[in-house]
Amino acid sequence: MTASVKNRIREKEIAIIGGGPGGLTLARLLQMKGAQVKVYERDLSQASRVQGAIVDLHFDSGLKVIEEANLTDAFKTKYMVGADRYRLLDPAGNILLDDGNQVKKIGFGDPDFRPEIDRGSLRDLLIDALFPDTVVWDSQFKEMREIDGRWQLQFTNGKIATADLAIGADGYRSKVRPYLTSIEAQYSGASIIQGEIDHPETICPEIYRLVDNANLMVMGEGRTLAVQPRGDGGLTFYIASMLPENWKETSGLDFDNREQICTYLVKTHENWNPVFSSLFKTSAHFVFRPLSYYPLDQRWATKGNLTLLGDAAHLMPPNGEGVNLAMLDALNLSECLTSAGYSSLQEAVIAYEDSMIAKAAALCKETVNGIRDFASPTDESIQQMITMLSGQTME
Template sequence: MEALKETNLLQNKKIAVVGGGPGGLTLARLLQLKGADVKVYERDFSQEARVQGAIVDLHFDSGLKVIEVAGLTEVFKANYMRGADKYRNVDKDLSICVDEDNKNGTLDFGNEHFRPEIDRGKLRDLFIDALLPDTVVWDSQFVSMQQLNNGWQIQFKNGTTATADIVIGADGYRSKIRPYVTDIKELYSGATFIQGEVDYPKRDCPEMYELVNNASLIAMGVGKTIGVQPSGDGSRLTFYTAALYEEDWFKNSGIDFNNSEEVCAYLMKFYDDWNLTFFTLFKSCTHFIHRPINYFPLDQKWETKSNITLIGDAAHLMPPSGEGVNTAMLDALDICECLTNGEFENIQTAIATYEKQMLERAKKLGEEALELIKDFASPSEEYIKKFIEQLNEPKNV
């Protein structure tokens, strides 16, 4: 690993990254490549404590770019899901409108249109495996922190403490670090997802399992959408039902989300004119999650602090658009570069430069995501037609 230069701001500094998701782990890897002293504090009890969710695609000029800088391209290629970047689009009657599996040509690494998918757990594992031993401190749920000399003392739920000269919050949009940086709150986009997991789709909803075919399925009808994705090994399915709801719908709906039968009954009624095969998804799910799609104000700004900042959703939550993980990884690259390139006279100036470019990028991507999510969650006939046409457009191979 590269030794820190004498002019490097991180010389003899301890860095605490709070949150062991893709952004936090990427940052730890990049910092260690520069010779920095970094720990990642993660609330999960262990690396195997929980399933990490559905697949995620990395993009040419963001996620894949960072993977290369991190020296992990070959291990990524060994773990990504071949063919999972394909889409299948159907209507509410289950008629296939777009089937990318039947298109000629296959994109590959080096092509700007190639967006390889990888299981979130696999992505997490390959970063963890690349870190120095004991970099990730498990069972470390953040409770609070207070300034200590020129740094921070961090308190965790398990009763332990840690000290750091610099703290970087990578703990998602419910970030416990964010309030130490800014009091700007999230806003509601108007769209809500109801997420479900199917543990045994090959057995419990075989027709839907075959239709997904280890790729991504999007089903659209006027005013509502269903998306389905496989897990990394294809054994499970994650689905999302999307529509526009009032902000207080969850509170006023009368639905007990701890009762899967109640949620299932609601969804079958909401999608009552859709093909019954979709109902097999709902009936096979034993745990639903209500996910209002929130975002931080696009014009948010705050006064840069001397030794604390944010990356990823903790900094710039936006509606899902395929950019979340990719942007978090870019944030990690940018803050690492600012802290280690020797161009700034102090840490606060380096953080300020990072935050300026990070917030400018997030504003642009957030505007696009906010416009997209309302059309995606509640598509019109015109939007559905345009969406299908775009999927059918040939890509450069």
């Protein structure tokens, strides 16, 4: 790296809005290159909430970035050994596939190895690698103003910060994105109902044993049920199906009424094995999530002092790539910002955004094209899932 490039990045105040895996990874990579970075996170503290279910990192994205951040050894102490297993059932409860991705013994260094880690553990790992006080907690973004080429950031708690470069890493409901583009998300045709189970080992032990600290899927009758462990020992489940865009408004259901949603799910799954109803009956609450995505051809006018990464930049339906892609965004952005090949931040950000958007569009297209196979599975798509999870070669 030339002296001018070093000075270009080190003389700038960089603000990352959002302390998820993408934002924290970017902070780590930039600090390794001498940058001044602050991460503004809305959570009150590092321990203020459970981060959700497990996430798997991939060889050419998440794991690659972990290696670039010199965190592989730390990752190996935190990942969940064996949690990359899958068990696929039909609605009657018959096992169609068990531990299919363990056909061959694989581990670190194998392109097919996708180790799972609790989202909270991943966040802790990344935070521990940052300089003290890098993350500014209780900082929910409110608005920002551009003054003489710099950003003045305001948060809902009344605090104000300034930055030469701001990066929106604040997820699919990004409040930073509108400062860069007015392009809105569009509906994929599929939605999920999400539930949360606390203490499943005691309140729904049969499901707890079926999950066995790994991934459980049930496919059939026009929907898919997926169940994953949470970092605190609980379970998160998702029911995916194809629904009209206005379904929530026309269904007559109140998702703040737990009993009403439970009754609805038990009724719609009355032909399924009763064990699955125990999930609905013991869920602490329910959330309805339409699955949307940004247009594949999206592009905005680049600003040299503002950009996006992760879901804030390229929202797409869940496909196992979200965290991996956000971490890869972080790596690519850090490389562009510190590359001697660009004479200005504007050029560096243009190069990053062109690459980032193209990469995400290819993955999003594949996901949207296959959303019906997942959310409304047929015998053929179920067999394709079995083939994929078992590691077989599809003809």
